[in-house]
Amino acid sequence: MATVTYRQALRDTLRAEMIRDENVFLMGEEIGLFEGSYKITEGLLKEFGPRRVRDTPIAEEGFVGAAIGAAMLGLRPVVELMTINFSLLALDQIVNHAAKIYGMFGGQTSVPVVIRTPGGGGQQLGATHSQNVELFYSFIPGLKVVAPSTPAEASAMLKAAIRDDDPVLFLENLALYNTKGELPAGVEDLEPAQIGRAAVTRPGTDITLIGYSRMARVAAEVAETLAAEGVSAEVVDLRSLRPLDRATIVESVRGTGCAVVAEDDWLTYGIGAEIAATIQEGAFDWLDAPVRRVAMAEVPLPYAKSLESAALPSAESLLTAARDTLRATGRLALETAS
């Protein structure tokens, strides 16, 4: 077992996949000479050269579209978009083209492209650089959207994404890059993950906490706090936003009877809304309390630290929602719910 950062897991996996398959190549802004804005691609230009580690102009629609076109001819491009905010400039290519090409041509050509991109607030980057717009992509049939929360998952999921024949949006979070975790094996030996499967990362009986990416880690932290208070919380890490593993969600909630969904995006029409609706349809008779959602405040994220911190979902906000829910079910006595 090796302990690595999320960043290192991504880098080692990219490297391993490039060695394994000549058709895998990287493109994106500042990934070569600059070695990546977040240093995910550090050392890769030196090792693989400019044919396989390609710096692009700042022209997201053009180079994301070019990656999609290259994928149509059998290459396996892994694109880095500096932040998910910039993916909006490539929205036409991702939504109108990458997602549709397999379907609208009757399955004659697939688009095995991976688009890696970090999102997330908390860095005081202001309104246009702090969004989590994964919902836009999770809404679209034809795309796959994954958001792993740990280094091991990031590695296994990236392998799966690169080997998958469909376009995959691979969502990272700035807050995760320096987090550490154990890899059960060397990165070359890790089995690719199954895209479309959620994971029950902590079993429990009293309440289900559902999250993805950063919020899956926050949920694990909150479950730990609750355990110290005698509450058994089950944590579901969605990992894949499309396809969505409804069966695992519903099964968990049928076991616990209540749930809180934690998401790093806005509430209205957000990922949590879809999870709540799924629970309503699949576990209504098992519910002892309404499903709660913890999400970002519905504002363009402000720059000032005090405002930004208040707007973002946190362990405290999830803990509060979990306690409210537990109180409503009678699993937490009123007096212990501070």
Add this chain to the structure above:
Amino acid sequence: MAETTRSAGTAAPARTSRTRGAKASGRETGRAATPAPGADVPAGSASGSGADAETLIGYYRQMLLIRRFEERAARAYTEAKIGGYCHLNLGEEATVVGLMAALRPTDYLFTNYREHGYAIAKGITPDRVMAELYGRSTGVSKGWGGSMHMFDKEARLLGGYGIVGGQVPLATGAALAVGYKGGDDVVMCQMGDGTAAIGAFHESLNIAGLWDLPAVFVVINNGLGMGTTVENSSAEPELYKRGAAYRMESARVDGTDVVAVRDAAVLAVEKARADSRPYLLETISPRLKGHSVVDPARYRSKEERDALKAADPLARIALDLAERGILSHDARDALDAEVTAEVDAAAAFADGSPAPDVSTLFDYTYATPVPGELRRLPADPVFSS
């Protein structure tokens, strides 16, 4: 027979008010704001000066086939056999055939939504093209694409695309892939004049120029983006000049002259293949009808409509072939009958083909299927069991 601009800083021939070539072709649109066929294009060959009789008859036959196919498609549309949008190549046959004549079978083609003729000229049978228009499972895209989204891997038609400019980055990436794999195929990317105003066009030409990609970008300038003239949508209406901004050779050619188009395209394709450099080719190719079947083109004046009749490339080549004794009146009629029968057969094939089975509805969302993928019809529950 084309104007060219070879690199940034090289002055392209100035636009003049004189309509060169008008005498030879007898065509003027009557509206100064719209590029006329022949305007600013050196008076060309009468069709055929650079091709033998057999080749010319072959071009004529293909042009005629596309013409009859499109007329048939228009009729089938009014009979509600064809739904959705239907953008025809009427008037652009010389461009379509000339461009495709310049490609090797292994070269790739990306097009916009006006692509029926390209599909046929790239080697797909009229049967399968018509069946696609009819939305049948025997169609070139199995009924999933329709008029705008035809695709055939074998013919290397890598798709018709309905978002203006959407295909340009894709073609750029395909050209990148060709080079990455070490091949020498060329990627041709067809688009309309409206595309030259779109960001994806500029980003793609920049990338292709920067990375030395073997891509030939072809702007089919029919003078109108739907109903808006080039002059009303482009600060530089001589669109081929845009190439200079990306250090890309470029040229403009009379799109009603099949041999001139072929020659210009051959030059472009050869440069792309030999030097792995992109090329921008503009053809002046008026469409005879509206933007789509349902567009009566009321934005055109009577004078323009009259002028368009004279701009018909099919009439042009027919007259030329007759005058030069290559194709007699009788032989032309026989060819027409043969082509019309082929189109009739295509329509019958389409009509007799089955609609796609509803059980296949979920087959083409993902190439690598996964658990959790919804296969739900509107009335089905999202979560069952």
